[in-house]
Amino acid sequence: MSSPRRVMKRLRPAALILALALGMGATGAWAQVPDGADEPAALRPEYPAQELTGQILYQMMLAEISGARGYGRQATQSYIDLARRTRDPRIARRAAEMAVIGRQAELLTEAAQVWLDLEPTSVQAQQLAAGAVLDDKRARDVQEQLAKALARQGDRIGTALLALNRGLAQISDKAQIRRLVEALTEPYLKLPEAHFARANAAFVAGDQDGALAALEEALKLNPDWEQAVVLKAQMLQPTRPALAQQTLAAYLERHPEARDPRLVLGRLLVADRQFPQARQQFERALSYAPEDREILHAAGLLAMQQGDLKLAEAHLRKLLQLGYADADTVHIYLGQIAEASKRPADALAEYRDVKGGEQFFPAQERIAQLLVNMGRLPEARQHLQALAARGGVEQVRYVLAEASLLRDNQQQAEAVAVLERALADAPESPELLYESALMAEREGRLEVMEGRLRKLIALKPEHAHAYNALGYSLAERGLRLEEAEGLIRQGLELAPKDPFIMDSLGWVQYRRGDLNGALASLQAAYTLRADPEIAAHLGEVLWKLERKDEARQLWQQALKANPGHEVLQDVIRKFKP
Template sequence: MKIRSSRTLRTLCLAISLGTTACLAGAADKDVVGGPLPAQELTPRTIYQFLLAEIAGARGQISLSAQLYLDLARTTRDPRIARRATEVAMYSRNPQMAGEAAQLWSETAPDSEEARRVLAGVGGGARNLEQVQAQLARALAQSSARLGQNLLGLNRALAGIPDKDAVQRIVQRLTEPYLELPEAQVARAHAAMVAEEPMQALGAVDAALQLKPGWEAALQLKAQILQHTGASAEAARQLEAELERNPDSTTLRLTYARALVSAQRFEDARTQFKHLLAANPEDAELLYAVGLLSMQLNDSQTAEAHYLKALEVGYAQPDLIRLQLGQLAERRGEGTLARKWFSEVRDEQHQAEAMIRSAHSIAAEGRIDEARALLKAQDGNAALKQRYLMAEAQLLREADRSAEALAVLEQALRAAPDDSDLLYETAMLAERLNDLELMESRLRRVIELKPDHAHAYNALGYSLADRKLRLDEAETLVARALELSPDDPFILDSMGWVRFRRGDVPAALKYLERAYAIRADAEIAAHLGEVLWSVERREDANRLFDEALKAHPSSKVLADTVRRLRAE
């Protein structure tokens, strides 16, 4: 049976009942082929292979999906299937397969601008960059009405080139004739951002917004650039101003809500997500977002209600919600209900997490050995077994059985003496047991194996400073950790504590206040409160302690610090 033209693709989409990219494109996207669509025989084998490819993709087997699509494209020589094969191969990060699929697409759709553009970029790292640039320049020159869209696609076409500085130079040259178009400026901004040139990216996106004020795509990109540079508060401020000018824009409000999350303004973010939810009360993603933010704000009742509703309307990753619901039940002390939720997790990706949380729930009821037995009974590959072993050690550590925890990990370390994770964890246990020699030797071995392991430098530096030992060396170690991870709140906390130990209270407060602003952690609160107390800012310290104790009622470090200071 022969089915001609667009009817073939529509029938194929109906046959598999899946909303794939290829089906959604349909005959409306004529640039897939750039001309008349080919006749195509809709055989059972074609439908079967299409189904196999889609199912493989849905199960995360992206390389298999790409191979199946490429085989189907070779057999049918249909440019629509070749395009789909190209997309999936690019997503699977297989440049050889993507190059073959793109070549096939270009051959079967010789008049397609998009096919030529993608072919120019796919596998670009192995091609002559001048040829790539020339081919893309021709595609842009012939774009006519699609020029703006093709300018926006430049970075995607060049994604296969590993040298991002070279990509930026190519984009700069290709867009030179079109700088009066906002899409050219956005292309430059994207390339600059990927090349880690944020100021150039901001300049280009601002130029785009001058050419096209209020353009939501450019506003979103600007927010991403600002957040990438650590200016999340400024991104939120600018989006808020834009939203005031265009309060009905769902896209702007969603971007603003996400920027508020990045700025850690969780209550404000929840307000914006609730606003969006009011217009779309069964949107599973919005329901999940409100649930997560409510959980972050310790509003368990609201979190649970939104999680349950998200499950009801079919949230795409229900196991994530089951894990969260289990945690909420665990917080309330309802261990049986918590373990019920954890037991319903089915996805292999999350089953280990569910099992570990179940063990923690059992341990919280005082049944440590039963929790350990549960973890020991689990099977899996080497990485998974090590994860269960680490979880067992954590249970023992939390039960003040650090010596047993150390013995568990030491046994594993004998089989893998250069495992940096095991070395680090045993060092932390040795520190708890006040075995400073073992702690230091293990941390220095981690640094030797992984010179960029920020937390190894930090742990050693903090441990020395906390005991008022070798403070010059302690500061050097923590400073190195900060170089490697400048915005880590725990490393900032360590530097604040080092400066406090050295008598530099103004610097200590600067580091500790910044750390606490990033993460309101119980131990950071204990350090900040103690420094405030030391300079007679008792009211500020007590207010901080009350807030932190309410948020972290089970923190022994915080409780001990507050008790000691208030007893003075």
């Protein structure tokens, strides 16, 4: 049987699509201060002719530096004091922004009120002050203030109505927000924006049906309102995905060049795993906007996922030419495409173009592996050793990568030596203790394995896989089975949905003769993850329960998906010579 360590596979392109191309976005619990550009021109205040004196500049810089260093409360208070002294609403606005960013409810109340005193016609100031007032149980004052602000908007009332929910988003009582929005929009129900505001408030309050009904009213008044159509589709998606897609498709028949509805339709199709149809939508969008970076990114990933590597590469290269912000991730994709196209030198070049961030380590791992594949193991080791010599938080990861390369290339003794040298320098490194324990287990040095895993547990009692590794190793050898099960159950308490620890529990139950318990644990594990090793264990339990046809079928399905898997082949040979 195999070691207790389970190595997670790299994400396949489909998973990357779901992670990166979906990008729906989410609304935070605290609203950002809306842009003042939405204020009606006639109502914008005459800002004071403020001279930027040395003292004012110094206090503003001090506040900004305090905020950047994590002293948000001090920064906000400094801006509030400066706004009171200068009577400048722009400084009061910055004070409110600081309070929102720092989630300082008390200071937000104060800052919003100062801003409102200095700029009484500002819808944004009204909204923030209203939200702060609501926290003080003064709902009637809120309604009165906002009603007055809306009444002043004139022909900009639609914009003001759309800003209602955004301005009140920091209020925790969403039902109260809905009541407030419904009361405030009552005089404006001939406007589609009023119904849109009601839809938003209903949705946030958890009433999806009410939200959809309000959107239908908005669309009756303005059937071609893109924003309302998109919101309707997004609300339908969780429960009625087909209808969500139909809603957008019908709109696009009338407005084929509409960007956002087509992008949302593409993302909904991705979420529904309809990748070819999603790709069609992004390619169609690209025909209307060939230099749109968001569309290029999604179209490139979908082409990659479907194996159209030539087109995927073209899209991604164009993305780089257009100055895409996350260039490192694009280089990772281009490296994967080059590898799949049997162009290792090109792949190396792409990975070497990754300059930093979270993609840097995966790129260096791929560089080392490519060098090994090209017969250049010493060069691969030198590459990883040079990176480890830089020190820092990534040092241990490069040591582990080197040891893994050596182990995978049948240089077990050298892999052990690499880990032992690193462990001598960092004897309490959890990663080195865990990896060196597993290496010792492979060599049959069980006392070393157990000693290091117990040290790791003492250092990090929450390390679920340390308990699992020790318990599984004991169970695999038929040693101290009661203790082994106890260790595995401790790991499972820490990570109750981990399929590999559930597999270990099933295996120790099997070793203790509890076939029915083992079957339940292994079936639950296999449902969460169709791993070939779990399939091997589950099949063995089924065989022992005289359910041999089910065992054979399971093994064959797992072998088809994982040809050449050693553990799976061993168990099949054991029961089917």
